[in-house]
Amino acid sequence: MALVERYGEGVIRAVVFDVGETLVDETREYGTWADWLGVPRHTFVSVLGAVIAEGRDYRETFQVFKPGFDLEHERRKRIEVGAGESFGEPDLYPDVRSALSGLRAMGVLVGVAGNQTARAGKILRSLDLPADFIATSDDWGVQKPASGFFDRVVETAGVAADEIVYVGDRIDNDLAPAKRSGLRTAFVKRGPWGWIHGEKPEVVELSDWQIDGLDELVGVIASEK
Structure with a gap:
């Protein structure tokens, strides 16, 4: 998938990832x-x-x-009945740890924030991901696509909105609301939404980068350093 970049925005200081089908294969x-x-x-x-x-x-x-x-x-x-939602290391996409580690090695703050339950948040934190913060919509009491969710992303990251890249697989919950809140965006084409939304023109309009995998984003951000 071609990389599409837009210039004239702030230096990238933070990258925040959606969870389902961005980090976790559901x-x-x-x-x-x-x-x-x-x-x-x-x-x-x-x-x-x-x-x-x-x-x-x-x-x-x-x-x-x-x-x-x-x-x-x-x-x-x-x-x-002991059948609650569960996921673990085998459910992470193969590029998750390398991408998050690569970003942190460049001095970029790494966050994880998505529409998940408090239970999922506990599981994510137990995986010891190379991230500076991990939060869910249940933790914050606000869900995407509400602007309040992205306000919390900016507040937690502690940098300007246009210095944050939000990475996700959906137009409706990720790209569009993140853009409205002033963040930069990267669309990853995987999972049901990624493949179904992937050919929509809104993806090009609303994403600064379009990637097939997270390691691609590491390369893009490295080139801006």
Whole structure:
């Protein structure tokens, strides 16, 4: 995927990463939800893809299989029976540690912040990622795409908005709201949203860089130092 760069903005001092499908491959989690609903895994993922392609909220996927499905209630039920959300080192994309380490070696502040539960935040912190901070929407009490989420990103990073690159796989939750908040953006083409959103013209309009992997971003930022 071609790199598209825009000049005239501040020096990059911080890079903050989304979580799902940016750092964490969510294949296993999608599978466990399919199992919980009692539907074939490939069927669940196919419906998820259709929902994304239609521009609908991914939560509507659950309604297809179980009308009236309450995601938060079902999450609690899964925890009660010992089947709560879980991920670990094998679920990280292979370039995560090398990219985050490479950025820190250049003196760039590295953050992780996405729409995740407090439980997911604890798991992320237990992985000892090479990051200066890790936060979730539950931790902050505000979710993307709300501007308040990106205000917290800027506040936590402690640098100007245009000195931060927010990296994500979605137009709606990542690129568009980050841009509105004055951050620079990098779009990574992977996961369901990445591949479905990847060919949309908004990606070029809203991202400063378009990458296929996180190590590419390390190279771009190194070239600006």
